[in-house]
Amino acid sequence: MFAPSDLDVLVPTKDRPGALGVTLAGLAAQTVAGFRVVLSDQSDAPVADDPLVAAQLRILCHRDRPVTVHRHLPPRGMAEQRAFLLDRAERRLVLYIDDDVWLEPEAIEVLLSAMSDLRCGFIGYALHGLSYRDDVRPAELAPYEEWTDGVRPERVRRESPAWRRHTLHNASNPLHLAREHLGTPGPGEWRAYKVAWIGGCVLYDRERLLECGGFDFWRSVPPRHAGEDVAAQLRVMERYGGAGLLPSRAYHLELPTTVTDRSAECYDYVFEPAWAP
Template sequence: MAQPWPDGRDVGPAGASNGAFGGAALDVDVLVPTKDRPAALAVTLTGLAAQTAPGFRVIVSDQSATPVADEPIVAAAIRILRHHGHPVQVHRHVPPRGMAEQRAFLLSKAERSAVLFLDDDVWLDVHGVAVLAHALATLRCGFVGFAVQGLSYRDDVRPHELAPYEEWRGRVRPERVRRGGPAWARHLLHNAANPLHLAHRHRRRGRAWWPYKVAWIGACVLYDRRRLVECGGFDFWPAVPPRHAGEDVVAQLRLMERYGGAGLLPSRAYHLELPTTIRDRDAECYDYVIADEAP
């Protein structure tokens, strides 16, 4: 894979030189699915416009009742992104056929070596894209990501949910994670503001980021595109009901088994804490795809 971060130097406010943010455009496509949340999407897009990383492309798949690009607040955010040197594409993709199909459509539009799936209710710290790209190029695994944190839970410390935390030491290795196994409990690490509390508890002074083991990561994940496609991406969507949840879990479990994956601390992704647009979660993609695969 071509390195998405061009010069390999450290990035972020801890120990980074300002020169780490210049140079060639990132070989990254940012893929944003959206449906009926123009204000939240505008916040997400303006967060991308403020990134220190240069030249990544943004692709939006819109399933809103009213075309989201017609909303003045979204149109303004798109203009700002383009003004800052980031190409933007907005595709009308209707009717909705579930999030797995929506993500498969976005992936089919991507061309760059790394793809960042970013939900439309996430605000990224200004160094977020640069750190993700540098980490993926350094770790050479299938994916890296920031677990989103809800700051309304800032004072809600949950020691019992932080217990499964384990850092990657050295190379990120492939691992098989399945429901019921000990690694499955890692999903608790990403509840509420747990990523914030983990970063405080395990902080590494002078380091812009460090990797840890995950079950999966939602809402803000950078993938090696070639490897994601090789592992099937989201092409399992016809096998699941249109109303489903957990499509990213399936893709990441498959990718992690072959190439490994890691979460990054400190998380630089913040949840806007809006109500979910996926209210019916009775159909978990895991039950239709992973559970039917050979052990």
């Protein structure tokens, strides 16, 4: 059984002190303590100087969730930012959470329990976009398929039918999937399902992530890129498997993306290097 002391929570951040404060408040309110939080800050002004962020850092430490903040400049893209965080992780499990995500109080407790049972390469929560909570999209929910006999390795590529699963995580689809397949879940209840990838809140077995290369491809992609989490997860999934969890206990704050130039997709450089310009 994995414990909070087995977990490093890795948070990349840049110029979002308000959103980061919400994210840290969610971590401070978790039902379990003893995990460690590591921030990589690429903000123009040190984010730890923001009064609300500073308050949350104090609260985390007071509640036995120690925090380390690294100023990491200049920015070289999200893949390098995630690689930097991974290099500073020390524990068996790493949870990457974006700086615009709020977690329900039992989110980490459930992740640890699920990983203890599934023992795969990664699991995660797709993010709710609650402004879309009344927007039901049956066609996008159709690729849903549960893992019923353990999580197995899968090779997922753009040309494979499994790629169509990416629609499961659009808008507020995770909410509608949970309502359809779980009804009203009980405390701590979870169900594993098959994914193409997960964005924003992903728990990895650190050794397995490193064995599959982590985010080492950052050196071969342009500094302005997107999809670094997709490339890393596809490599881990092919060797160790990956799964999403319902119900999702992670919520997107729905701020504008900080990755505005998406002309270079990491997938093209990792899996189709001959194609990449």
